[in-house]
Amino acid sequence: MSAPAKKKIEEQPKLHGILGEFRNPKALYDVAALTVKSGYNKFDTYSPFPIHGIDKAMNLKKSKLGWIVIGHGLVGFCGALTMMYFMAVMDYPMNISGKPFFNAPAWVPITFELTVLLSAFGAVFGMFFLNGLPKLNNPLFNVDRFKKATDDGFFICIEAEDSLFETEKVKELLKEAGATHIEEVYD
Structure with a gap:
């Protein structure tokens, strides 16, 4: 040919x-x-x-997106608690006014924020992954x-x-x- x-x-x-x-x-x-x-x-x-x-x-x-979001949310929740426990109890414990090292109420805002942040990342990037994006044309x-x-x-x-x-x-x-x-x- x-x-x-x-x-x-x-x-x-x-x-x-x-x-x-x-x-x-x-x-x-x-x-x-x-x-x-x-x-x-x-x-x-x-x-x-x-x-x-x-x-x-x-x-x-x-859709599997809900499972992706809850998975990322749980990782954020557990990661935040683990991080703060390590920092406040194991790595650098400080006795301030006789308060306990494991002060869970003080950790609520950070735990909430990391849970929401990683859930949002899971939603956005999970949607991109499941839809096969980016598809340029x-x-x-x-x-x-x-x-x-x-x-x-x-x-x-x-x-x-x-x-x-x-x-x-x-x-x-x-x-x-x-x-x-x-x-x-x-x-």
Whole structure:
């Protein structure tokens, strides 16, 4: 194979998925449930506002973020108590007015602050990790119609990475579900 032919093969863009646009939130909810029923699991829905129950229609699992936050909060709580106990009782004990070395009420503010601080870090960085961020570009941003997703558009994108993905079957599924516009999205 000649070099220009190899270059031509390499230049072909990779299919990211099929994007379907729907008229309203109910139609998007219904197509999400139909997509799950059809066996697809690599897809996402996009709308300008949250749609009640769409997570159940998409068969999404509960988020692990709560466990990440509580774990970080417990680390902050235990770390603060351990740090202050070490400093006040073991490392540098000071007898001030006969007060005990282990003075828990005085430690409440620091314990609270470290618990909240590490919980907040856990929430932010856990969210980034679970969402696969930072993602600097999404192929959907190259689709002009997709700009409506922030205003009045309701979209579903079934990704080409799905094991059941076949271009024509996906297009037919979206057409039967009532899509007003169907488009192939390339990387």
